[in-house]
Amino acid sequence: MDTDPELLAALFGIDNYDPSQSFTLAVIDMQKMPPKAERSSFIPTYDNMRRFAEQELTEKEGFTKPCLAAILTPEFSEGYAGFMAAYAGTGKNVHNRDAVEEYALETIPDPELRTLNRARHVMQGEFGANPLFAGDGMTKVDQNNRYAKDIGQNSGVVETFTFERDPLTIDELQTLGAVTLIPAIPLKA
Structure with a gap:
């Protein structure tokens, strides 16, 4: 799994990546989320x-x-x-x-x-x-990102937009076993 935060920023359409910050990738298992939460998920088309x-x-x-x-x-x-x-x-x-x-x-x-x-x-x-x-429904790759040429395409990943009226904290998600935290480690110096 690629965990380079700059590469992920390029693929997810994030144009303000700051290499001086540390990042953690949070993978959320939506099947383990409590059903009572007011949540709406959809592909973000216009x-x-x-x-x-x-x-x-x-x-x-x-x-x-x-x-x-x-x-x-x-x-x-x-x-x-x-x-x-x-x-x-x-x-x-x-x-x-x-x-x-x-x-x-x-x-x-x-x-x-x-x-x-x-x-x-x-x-x-x-x-x-x-x-x-x-x-x-797709992200645009940030063409100013130094990974843009390596990616070699204009679109990154398929997006999913999830809105929660009262989102759970990372600690609450961990208690439910609904999140895995992975350190995002830069590949390019």
């Missing part, structure tokens, strides 16, 4: 994510059905990826909603497009649908 977001994100936060229909398309995703790449080039934290919103105010003249980018960024923060989210 349509499935839109349906899920319609249930979980409120209009108060700006997530109307037209907004979700607009931001969950290949065309919008391409523009969002460009926006976030430009923002990342500023060196500011890509997870800071206020800073991203301020950058959008400075760089996007169209108020509706700013609102859509803000909504897409909130979705990224809440559901992990980062700029490499392909919307077809």
